[in-house]
Amino acid sequence: MAGRMPDPGFFVGYLNSVPRPLAIFLVVGAAVLVGSMAGLAFALGTNVNDPGDGTFARKLGKQEMSGILVENPYPILRVRPDAKNPEARTVMLTVPGKRSVKRRGRKLFDQLVDVKGFMFQRGDIDMLQVQGKNSLKAVEVAEGETPPEFTPAPAESLGRWRLIGEICDSKCHLGAMRPGDGLAHKACANLCISSGAPPIFVTAEEGAVEGETFLLMANEDGGPLPDHFGDYVAVLVQLEGEVERLDDLLVFKVDIDATKVF
Amino acid sequence: MQRRHRKTHAYMWKVLAIFLPAMLIAALAIRQHGPTEKSAVQLEKPAAAPEAPAAAAGE
Amino acid sequence: MSVRYAPVGWNRNKIIYDVVVLAAAVAYILLFIKIAPSFQDVTKPTSGAILRAQAFGTCAFLMLTFILCIGPLARLDQRFLPLLYNRRHFGVITCAIAFTHATHVVSIYYSFSPLNKYVAVLASNTSYDRFLGFPFETFGIFALFLLLVLAATSHDFWLRFLTPPIWKAIHLSVYVAYAAIVCHVALGSLQAKQSPLLAVIVGLSVVAVTGLHLVAGRIERQKDRDTAESADEAPWVVAGHVDSVPDGRGIVVPLEGGERVAVFRYGDKLSALANVCAHQNGPLGEGRIMDGCVTCPWHGFQYRPEDGCSPPPFTEKVATYRLKLDGRRILLDPRANEPGTYVEPVRVTEA
Numbered sequence: 001m002a003g004r005m006p007d008p009g010f011f012v013g014y015l016n017s018v019p020r021p022l023a024i025f026l027v028v029g030a031a032v033l034v035g036s037m038a039g040l041a042f043a044l045g046t047n048v049n050d051p052g053d054g055t056f057a058r059k060l061g062k063q064e065m066s067g068i069l070v071e072n073p074y075p076i077l078r079v080r081p082d083a084k085n086p087e088a089r090t091v092m093l094t095v096p097g098k099r100s101v102k103r104r105g106r107k108l109f110d111q112l113v114d115v116k117g118f119m120f121q122r123g124d125i126d127m128l129q130v131q132g133k134n135s136l137k138a139v140e141v142a143e144g145e146t147p148p149e150f151t152p153a154p155a156e157s158l159g160r161w162r163l164i165g166e167i168c169d170s171k172c173h174l175g176a177m178r179p180g181d182g183l184a185h186k187a188c189a190n191l192c193i194s195s196g197a198p199p200i201f202v203t204a205e206e207g208a209v210e211g212e213t214f215l216l217m218a219n220e221d222g223g224p225l226p227d228h229f230g231d232y233v234a235v236l237v238q239l240e241g242e243v244e245r246l247d248d249l250l251v252f253k254v255d256i257d258a259t260k261v262f
Numbered sequence: 263m264q265r266r267h268r269k270t271h272a273y274m275w276k277v278l279a280i281f282l283p284a285m286l287i288a289a290l291a292i293r294q295h296g297p298t299e300k301s302a303v304q305l306e307k308p309a310a311a312p313e314a315p316a317a318a319a320g321e
Numbered sequence: 322m323s324v325r326y327a328p329v330g331w332n333r334n335k336i337i338y339d340v341v342v343l344a345a346a347v348a349y350i351l352l353f354i355k356i357a358p359s360f361q362d363v364t365k366p367t368s369g370a371i372l373r374a375q376a377f378g379t380c381a382f383l384m385l386t387f388i389l390c391i392g393p394l395a396r397l398d399q400r401f402l403p404l405l406y407n408r409r410h411f412g413v414i415t416c417a418i419a420f421t422h423a424t425h426v427v428s429i430y431y432s433f434s435p436l437n438k439y440v441a442v443l444a445s446n447t448s449y450d451r452f453l454g455f456p457f458e459t460f461g462i463f464a465l466f467l468l469l470v471l472a473a474t475s476h477d478f479w480l481r482f483l484t485p486p487i488w489k490a491i492h493l494s495v496y497v498a499y500a501a502i503v504c505h506v507a508l509g510s511l512q513a514k515q516s517p518l519l520a521v522i523v524g525l526s527v528v529a530v531t532g533l534h535l536v537a538g539r540i541e542r543q544k545d546r547d548t549a550e551s552a553d554e555a556p557w558v559v560a561g562h563v564d565s566v567p568d569g570r571g572i573v574v575p576l577e578g579g580e581r582v583a584v585f586r587y588g589d590k591l592s593a594l595a596n597v598c599a600h601q602n603g604p605l606g607e608g609r610i611m612d613g614c615v616t617c618p619w620h621g622f623q624y625r626p627e628d629g630c631s632p633p634p635f636t637e638k639v640a641t642y643r644l645k646l647d648g649r650r651i652l653l654d655p656r657a658n659e660p661g662t663y664v665e666p667v668r669v670t671e672a
Contacts, residue, residue: 008399008400010608010609010611010616010618011402011403011406011618012611012616012621013332013334013335013403013406013407013620013621014332014334014621015334015621016332016333016334018334018403022400022403025400026403029401029404030341033341033342033345033387034341034344034345034348037345037346037348037349037380037383038345038348038349038352040349040379040383040522041348041349041350041351041352041353041357041376041379041380042352042353042356042357042360043518043522044353044357044375044379044518044519044522045352045353045354045356045357045358045360045361045376046357046360046361047516047518047519048361048363048367048516049513049514049515049516050362050363050364051363051364051365051366051367051368052364052365053364053365054365055365096433097433097434098433098434098435099433099434099435156308157308157309158304158308159304159305159306159307159308160304160305160306161302161303161304161305162302162303162305163301163302163303164297164299164300164301164302165301177368177370177371177429178365178366178367178368178371179367179371179513182512182513183453183454183457183508183509183512183513184509184510184512184513185430185513186446186454187430187431187441187442187445187446187456187458188429188430188431188445190445190446191430191431191434191436191441191445192434194445195434195435195436203301203302204296204297204301205300205301205302208300208301208302209302230445230446230447230448231448231451231454233454234454235294235453235454236294236296236297238297240305261453262294262297265545265578265579265580266486267489267493267602268538268541268545268579269579270490270493271493271534271538272538272541272542274493274496275496275531275534275535275538278496278500278531278534279531279534279535281500282500282503282527282531283527283531285500285503285504285507286503286507286520286523286524286527288452288507289507289508289511289512290507290511290520292452292453292512293511293512294453294512
């Protein structure tokens with residue numbers, strides 16, 4: 001090596017003086033290191049997937065609604081139309097953190113309840129995070145008044161479908177974090193779903209099922225997915241099952257063991 | 263560097279020279295891309311709703 | 322030994338080195354987190370904690386790539402030797418950045434559930450039976466563990482306490498850490514990215530690190546094959562020619578069996594000692610004579626050429642070898658003396 005190029009000098013770390021040719025080389029090297037790291041930061045930092053428009057819609061303010069609290073497949077609210085919410089709606093429910101509404105609502109299922117909280121929204125689907133004091137309670141009826149009655153519309157069958165898409169946890173995907181999908185997010189999605197966040201099926205193409213992209217997942221019998229769903233989360237899969245409509249929410253009832261991974 | 267370490271380095275890098283590119287290529291090969299077929303196909307239409315019950319007896 | 326020798330402790334070069342490395346890391350993190358998001362083509366920006374996790378994770382990977390290139394580059398071009406001098410600080414900084422990445426990941430992905438977050442890291446994804454969806458976090462945890470061990474044992478205290486062979490063996494695991502990180506990225510982030518940029522960068526890192534090591538290894542193997550020819554009188558071998566050893570410099574003589582000997586000229590004298598520095602196995606023969614001592618090009622450890630001992634108060638020793646002259650040819654007895662054995666230097670007369 002020494003014979004092939006001019007002698008750059010001998011560097012001894014604990015001596016302050018560095019031979020000039022070597023010093024120049026090292027200054028250039030330092031500039032290359034800092035410059036290339038800066039360039040790579042910009043390149044990698046700008047080159048990202050679009051994480052979508054899922055949002056925790058705090059600026060919409062606290063939402064209040066009442067309806068029938070339903071346990072299966074995952075806690076949802078069949079919203080009773082009123083002046084504030086004139087359209088028939090079904091809203092998925094969650095609580096702060098990676099937890100389920102089931103604990104708070106365990107004595108209130110199939111009853112008319114008042115619910116308060118903040119919305120997660122993405123596209124044509126939303127979810128209410130029940131939070132705050134007295135945010136989930138049975139509708140109170142003043143003495144002497146007739147308790148309100150409300151019967152949600154029955155589930156409307158949309159037939160049997162074969163869908164290609166991704167199983168996501170609704171909370172992250174709807175805006176708790178961005179991105180809330182993909183393999184890098186798989187462990188988080190598994191943790192959220194196993195802790196109570198409803199799993200949703202996101203079709204590979206937008207609006208693939210009757211103009212909708214997101215479907216709440218359920219087992220074939222209408223209950224929650226079995227515990228071993230985790231292998232199929234966050235990957236592109238194909239599933240077959242019944243699709244039902246509950247107001248504005250589609251439900252996809254599947255046999256998870258028949259999942260085909262692409 | 264001692265001979266022992268040169269040999270260890272040589273062995274490790276022979277293994278990594280095969281393993282690292284293989285892992286990278288395999289990871290890229292299994293990457294999923296969007297489906298080539300339609301992502302939603304209706305296999306069966308919903309069963310027809312039952313007809314409205316006949317007029318009250320006597321009509 | 323020169324009074325300037327300081328085996329431990331800060332000096333100007335180490336400070337400059339660390340400032341440059343930190344500047345590179347800070348520039349990276351700030352650009353990634355503060356500037357780059359303004360130029361993203363997204364509907365809504367990435368969540369803050371995820372962005373920070375991505376910034377620190379990619380920064381750590383790139384820094385480890387640079388670190389691993391230093392070793393072979395220093396073998397190929399001696400101008401890179403100063404980068405070797407304080408490489409362990411580079412490594413410790415990289416470990417800290419990797420640890421910060423892990424902290425952000427745990428805080429966003431594994432917290433807020435009824436499960437303990439550290440249990441959740443291992444329990445949330447158990448798809449060990451498939452490639453797609455394999456728990457890539459496990460590779461990351463393993464790599465981080467190795468980096469922490471390396472950082473914790475990076476000080477010379479551990480080098481002495483564990484003895485150099487064991488310390489060096491432990492520190493070879495940096496290659497295992499690198500492989501684990503490539504797996505971590507390949508099965509994790511690379512699966513989620515639509516753009517090929519990350520794949521290209523990881524690929525270039527693998528090509529650079531692997532390629533440089535293979536090229537440097539090939540040159541070393543070639544040197545090992547060019548062993549010194551036997552002289553007429555066994556067991557002496559021909560080390561070289563007097564005129565091929567510049568004053569104040571050395572030549573490296575490869576022996577049968579792979580060991581190497583450094584032959585140094587200082588004034589009109591020649592001495593031979595083991596080519597392997599007792600500190601971290603640096604190539605003494607590529608060093609120079611300073612203050613009458615052979616000075617290792619890696620960290621500046623010094624040895625008296627006539628007996629292979631570090632001057633007091635230092636106690637390192639290397640083996641010495643006998644030399645004799647046959648005309649202008651330098652002959653070497655390949656049988657090493659015990660480290661610290663005095664051998665009368667051979668006197669060279671001008672041609």
